[in-house]
Amino acid sequence: MRRHITGGDIALIAVFAAFIAASTAIPEVTLAFGVPFSLQTLAVVLAGMVLGPWRGAAAVLLYIVVGLAGAPIFANLVAGPAVFADVTGGFVIGFLPAAWIVGAITVAFRRRGSLGYLQLVIAGLASIPVVYAFGIPWLAWRAQIGLADAAIAMGPFVIGDTLKVLLAAAIAAIIHRAYPQLLPVARPSRAPVEREPAATA
Numbered sequence: 001m002r003r004h005i006t007g008g009d010i011a012l013i014a015v016f017a018a019f020i021a022a023s024t025a026i027p028e029v030t031l032a033f034g035v036p037f038s039l040q041t042l043a044v045v046l047a048g049m050v051l052g053p054w055r056g057a058a059a060v061l062l063y064i065v066v067g068l069a070g071a072p073i074f075a076n077l078v079a080g081p082a083v084f085a086d087v088t089g090g091f092v093i094g095f096l097p098a099a100w101i102v103g104a105i106t107v108a109f110r111r112r113g114s115l116g117y118l119q120l121v122i123a124g125l126a127s128i129p130v131v132y133a134f135g136i137p138w139l140a141w142r143a144q145i146g147l148a149d150a151a152i153a154m155g156p157f158v159i160g161d162t163l164k165v166l167l168a169a170a171i172a173a174i175i176h177r178a179y180p181q182l183l184p185v186a187r188p189s190r191a192p193v194e195r196e197p198a199a200t201a
Helices: 007-022 040-051 053-068 080-085 089-111 117-125 127-143 147-153 155-178
Strands: none
Touching: 007 040, 007 053, 040 053, 040 089, 040 117, 040 127, 040 155, 053 080, 053 089, 080 089, 089 117, 089 127, 117 127, 117 155, 127 147, 127 155, 147 155
Protein backbone atom coordinates (compact mmCIF):
# COMPACT_ATOMS: atom_id res chain seq x y z
CA MET A 1 0.00 0.00 0.00
CA ARG A 2 1.41 3.33 -1.02
CA ARG A 3 1.69 6.07 1.54
CA HIS A 4 1.02 9.54 0.21
CA ILE A 5 3.28 12.36 1.35
CA THR A 6 1.23 14.99 3.15
CA GLY A 7 1.90 18.61 3.98
CA GLY A 8 2.44 17.53 7.57
CA ASP A 9 5.14 15.08 6.49
CA ILE A 10 6.95 17.80 4.54
CA ALA A 11 6.73 20.18 7.49
CA LEU A 12 8.14 17.61 9.92
CA ILE A 13 10.97 16.73 7.54
CA ALA A 14 11.86 20.41 7.17
CA VAL A 15 11.72 21.03 10.93
CA PHE A 16 14.05 18.15 11.73
CA ALA A 17 16.42 19.04 8.90
CA ALA A 18 16.65 22.52 10.43
CA PHE A 19 17.17 20.96 13.87
CA ILE A 20 20.08 18.88 12.57
CA ALA A 21 21.58 22.01 10.98
CA ALA A 22 21.10 23.99 14.20
CA SER A 23 22.91 21.28 16.17
CA THR A 24 26.17 22.33 14.49
CA ALA A 25 25.75 25.94 15.67
CA ILE A 26 26.41 24.91 19.27
CA PRO A 27 30.14 25.29 20.10
CA GLU A 28 31.96 22.05 19.32
CA VAL A 29 34.95 20.41 20.96
CA THR A 30 37.46 19.14 18.42
CA LEU A 31 39.16 15.91 19.48
CA ALA A 32 41.44 13.48 17.65
CA PHE A 33 42.44 14.20 14.05
CA GLY A 34 40.11 17.18 13.80
CA VAL A 35 36.89 15.25 14.45
CA PRO A 36 34.51 17.49 16.45
CA PHE A 37 32.26 16.38 19.30
CA SER A 38 28.90 17.93 18.43
CA LEU A 39 25.17 17.34 18.86
CA GLN A 40 24.64 16.22 15.26
CA THR A 41 24.31 12.57 16.23
CA LEU A 42 21.64 13.41 18.80
CA ALA A 43 19.63 15.32 16.19
CA VAL A 44 19.95 12.56 13.58
CA VAL A 45 18.96 9.83 16.04
CA LEU A 46 16.03 11.89 17.30
CA ALA A 47 14.80 12.37 13.73
CA GLY A 48 14.66 8.61 13.23
CA MET A 49 13.01 7.99 16.60
CA VAL A 50 10.31 10.60 16.09
CA LEU A 51 9.65 10.47 12.35
CA GLY A 52 10.28 6.83 11.52
CA PRO A 53 12.51 5.48 8.74
CA TRP A 54 11.65 7.30 5.54
CA ARG A 55 10.81 10.70 7.05
CA GLY A 56 13.83 10.56 9.36
CA ALA A 57 16.12 9.69 6.46
CA ALA A 58 14.46 12.38 4.34
CA ALA A 59 15.22 14.99 7.01
CA VAL A 60 18.89 13.96 6.98
CA LEU A 61 18.94 13.98 3.18
CA LEU A 62 17.47 17.48 3.10
CA TYR A 63 20.08 18.63 5.61
CA ILE A 64 22.87 17.18 3.45
CA VAL A 65 21.48 18.70 0.25
CA VAL A 66 21.23 22.16 1.82
CA GLY A 67 24.77 21.82 3.16
CA LEU A 68 26.11 20.75 -0.23
CA ALA A 69 24.35 23.73 -1.78
CA GLY A 70 26.60 26.02 0.25
CA ALA A 71 25.07 26.52 3.69
CA PRO A 72 27.73 26.23 6.43
CA ILE A 73 25.82 23.63 8.42
CA PHE A 74 28.23 20.72 8.53
CA ALA A 75 30.59 20.11 11.47
CA ASN A 76 33.19 22.84 11.94
CA LEU A 77 30.86 25.07 9.83
CA VAL A 78 32.05 23.40 6.64
CA ALA A 79 29.87 24.14 3.60
CA GLY A 80 29.51 22.59 0.15
CA PRO A 81 31.21 19.51 -1.30
CA ALA A 82 34.31 20.37 0.77
CA VAL A 83 32.74 18.29 3.53
CA PHE A 84 33.80 15.16 1.64
CA ALA A 85 37.43 16.32 1.66
CA ASP A 86 37.25 16.60 5.44
CA VAL A 87 37.81 13.79 7.94
CA THR A 88 34.14 13.96 8.94
CA GLY A 89 32.71 13.28 5.46
CA GLY A 90 32.11 9.60 6.14
CA PHE A 91 30.12 10.36 9.27
CA VAL A 92 27.85 12.67 7.27
CA ILE A 93 27.20 9.86 4.79
CA GLY A 94 26.54 7.45 7.65
CA PHE A 95 23.86 9.71 9.12
CA LEU A 96 21.51 8.78 6.28
CA PRO A 97 21.28 4.99 6.80
CA ALA A 98 21.54 5.49 10.56
CA ALA A 99 18.38 7.61 10.67
CA TRP A 100 16.55 5.05 8.54
CA ILE A 101 17.62 2.10 10.70
CA VAL A 102 16.75 3.89 13.96
CA GLY A 103 13.36 4.79 12.51
CA ALA A 104 12.70 1.26 11.27
CA ILE A 105 13.50 -0.27 14.66
CA THR A 106 11.37 2.34 16.42
CA VAL A 107 8.39 1.62 14.15
CA ALA A 108 8.84 -2.14 14.67
CA PHE A 109 8.62 -1.66 18.44
CA ARG A 110 5.61 0.60 18.03
CA ARG A 111 3.77 -1.97 15.93
CA ARG A 112 4.37 -4.54 18.66
CA GLY A 113 2.85 -2.11 21.16
CA SER A 114 6.02 -1.94 23.25
CA LEU A 115 7.54 1.44 22.45
CA GLY A 116 9.01 2.90 25.63
CA TYR A 117 12.23 4.50 26.76
CA LEU A 118 14.19 1.23 26.76
CA GLN A 119 13.06 0.36 23.24
CA LEU A 120 13.99 3.84 22.01
CA VAL A 121 17.45 3.44 23.56
CA ILE A 122 17.89 0.11 21.73
CA ALA A 123 16.85 1.74 18.45
CA GLY A 124 19.18 4.66 19.01
CA LEU A 125 22.18 2.50 19.90
CA ALA A 126 21.85 0.81 16.50
CA SER A 127 22.92 4.10 14.91
CA ILE A 128 26.42 4.03 16.42
CA PRO A 129 27.89 1.05 14.51
CA VAL A 130 26.20 2.25 11.32
CA VAL A 131 27.67 5.75 11.48
CA TYR A 132 31.08 4.43 12.49
CA ALA A 133 31.07 1.88 9.67
CA PHE A 134 31.14 4.82 7.27
CA GLY A 135 33.03 7.32 9.39
CA ILE A 136 36.04 5.32 10.59
CA PRO A 137 37.28 4.15 7.17
CA TRP A 138 36.77 7.68 5.85
CA LEU A 139 38.72 9.12 8.78
CA ALA A 140 41.55 6.66 8.19
CA TRP A 141 41.66 7.57 4.51
CA ARG A 142 41.58 11.35 4.91
CA ALA A 143 43.91 11.45 7.93
CA GLN A 144 46.24 8.90 6.33
CA ILE A 145 46.32 6.65 9.34
CA GLY A 146 45.63 2.97 9.89
CA LEU A 147 42.10 1.69 10.28
CA ALA A 148 42.89 0.41 13.78
CA ASP A 149 44.31 3.79 14.77
CA ALA A 150 41.18 5.52 13.47
CA ALA A 151 38.98 3.13 15.45
CA ILE A 152 40.98 3.73 18.63
CA ALA A 153 40.77 7.50 18.09
CA MET A 154 36.98 7.23 18.08
CA GLY A 155 36.93 5.67 21.56
CA PRO A 156 35.92 8.87 23.42
CA PHE A 157 33.17 9.48 20.87
CA VAL A 158 31.49 6.14 21.65
CA ILE A 159 30.84 7.28 25.21
CA GLY A 160 29.55 10.65 24.06
CA ASP A 161 27.33 9.15 21.36
CA THR A 162 25.88 6.69 23.87
CA LEU A 163 24.98 9.56 26.20
CA LYS A 164 23.40 11.40 23.27
CA VAL A 165 21.30 8.34 22.47
CA LEU A 166 20.07 8.21 26.07
CA LEU A 167 19.07 11.87 25.89
CA ALA A 168 17.45 11.49 22.46
CA ALA A 169 15.42 8.52 23.73
CA ALA A 170 14.15 10.56 26.69
CA ILE A 171 13.09 13.40 24.38
CA ALA A 172 11.49 11.01 21.88
CA ALA A 173 9.55 9.25 24.65
CA ILE A 174 8.06 12.57 25.72
CA ILE A 175 7.16 13.46 22.13
CA HIS A 176 5.48 10.11 21.48
CA ARG A 177 3.45 10.38 24.66
CA ALA A 178 2.24 13.81 23.59
CA TYR A 179 1.73 12.89 19.91
CA PRO A 180 1.09 9.12 19.73
CA GLN A 181 0.00 9.27 16.08
CA LEU A 182 3.40 10.34 14.74
CA LEU A 183 4.23 6.71 13.97
CA PRO A 184 1.95 3.98 12.57
CA VAL A 185 0.42 1.69 15.16
CA ALA A 186 -0.06 -1.34 12.95
CA ARG A 187 0.46 -2.45 9.41
CA PRO A 188 -2.56 -1.78 7.18
CA SER A 189 -4.45 -4.97 6.54
CA ARG A 190 -6.93 -5.79 3.83
CA ALA A 191 -10.45 -6.63 4.85
CA PRO A 192 -11.36 -10.23 4.01
CA VAL A 193 -13.33 -10.60 0.82
CA GLU A 194 -16.64 -12.29 1.40
CA ARG A 195 -17.65 -14.75 -1.28
CA GLU A 196 -21.24 -15.02 -2.28
CA PRO A 197 -22.75 -18.48 -1.94
CA ALA A 198 -22.91 -20.40 -5.21
CA ALA A 199 -26.30 -20.31 -6.89
CA THR A 200 -28.24 -23.58 -6.81
CA ALA A 201 -30.33 -24.85 -9.67
